[in-house]
Amino acid sequence: MSELMMSARQLSKRFGGLLAVNDVSLDLWRNRIHAVIGPNGAGKSTLTALLSGDLEPTSGEVVLESRNVTGWSPNRLARHGLGRSFQKTNIFPVFTVWENARLAAQSRDPHTWHWFTGATSLKAVNERATRALELAGLLHRRDVQADAISHGEQRQLEIAMALATNPKVLLLDEPLAGMGVTEAEKMVSLLTRLKKDHALLLIEHDMDAVFALADQLTVMVNGKVIASGSAAEIRNHADVRAAYLGEEQ
Numbered sequence: 001m002s003e004l005m006m007s008a009r010q011l012s013k014r015f016g017g018l019l020a021v022n023d024v025s026l027d028l029w030r031n032r033i034h035a036v037i038g039p040n041g042a043g044k045s046t047l048t049a050l051l052s053g054d055l056e057p058t059s060g061e062v063v064l065e066s067r068n069v070t071g072w073s074p075n076r077l078a079r080h081g082l083g084r085s086f087q088k089t090n091i092f093p094v095f096t097v098w099e100n101a102r103l104a105a106q107s108r109d110p111h112t113w114h115w116f117t118g119a120t121s122l123k124a125v126n127e128r129a130t131r132a133l134e135l136a137g138l139l140h141r142r143d144v145q146a147d148a149i150s151h152g153e154q155r156q157l158e159i160a161m162a163l164a165t166n167p168k169v170l171l172l173d174e175p176l177a178g179m180g181v182t183e184a185e186k187m188v189s190l191l192t193r194l195k196k197d198h199a200l201l202l203i204e205h206d207m208d209a210v211f212a213l214a215d216q217l218t219v220m221v222n223g224k225v226i227a228s229g230s231a232a233e234i235r236n237h238a239d240v241r242a243a244y245l246g247e248e249q
């Protein structure tokens with residue numbers, strides 16, 4: 001049985017005269033990928049920022065494991081199981097793959113920065129970093145400097161960094177952006193693996209990947225949800241075909 005992990009409840013975000021997110025509700029379930037699609041400017045990234053705590057909603061609520069977490073900071077949300085990867089690369093280029101993963105693992109556990117850190121907690125940090133790299137398929141690249149790995153591997157590293165914080169929910173903003181076919185295939189299989197233990201929100205423009213991966217889709221246009229349902233339901237939805245896939249009704 002799938003478990004409800006996170007919800008957006010009637011979320012809205014206004015930037016001056018623009019309602020970038022307009023009364024959006026959606027649920028993220030463990031073992032499911034929920035994709036949010038829509039044309040440029042639809043409000044997808046703004047919605048992610050509302051869920052991750054980077055932006056405060058104008059109205060509505062964010063719920064994480066039955067708890068109202070609206071207005072919580074990104075760090076506090078991360079400590080309670082929210083992981084995210086960003087549209088723009090967020091890695092430290094001069095550090096090795098391993099050092100990047102380890103820093104991310106450490107950020108989850110602020111005590112490990114202190115001089116009196118015990119061997120046990122350092123061991124836990126190292127184990128988290130190793131597990132994350134293994135899951136992301138990057139353990140064999142651990143000693144390579146992050147700016148020397150391919151673009152696709154950098155996106156895998158970003159996901160590894162999110163995984164190193166031991167998240168239950170993952171918000172992924174365009175993980176396939178700028179990838180070639182082979183890299184995209186690798187990422188699709190990584191996301192499929194992640195589904196086993198996480199609830200995933202996927203913002204993605206690559207429709208082949210979205211329809212291959214998503215258990216549920218929400219379609220946004222101009223800040224509003226115009227349709228929500230399974231891949232088959234969305235594919236055949238007249239409003240979606242007209243407004244997003246560019247077909248005449």
Ligand SMILES: Nc1ncnc2c1ncn2[C@@H]1O[C@H](COP(=O)(O)OP(=O)(O)OP(=O)(O)O)[C@@H](O)[C@H]1O
Nearest residue numbers: 015018020021038039040041042043044045046047
């Ligand atoms: N900080 C901000 N201040 C003012 N307007 C903003 C801000 N952030 C986003 N917007 C506007 O809100 C709308 C939604 O933007 P958003 O980036 O969420 O869309 P998107 O669906 O993620 O687009 P894309 O697919 O191009 O990334 C756009 O009109 C954008 O210009």
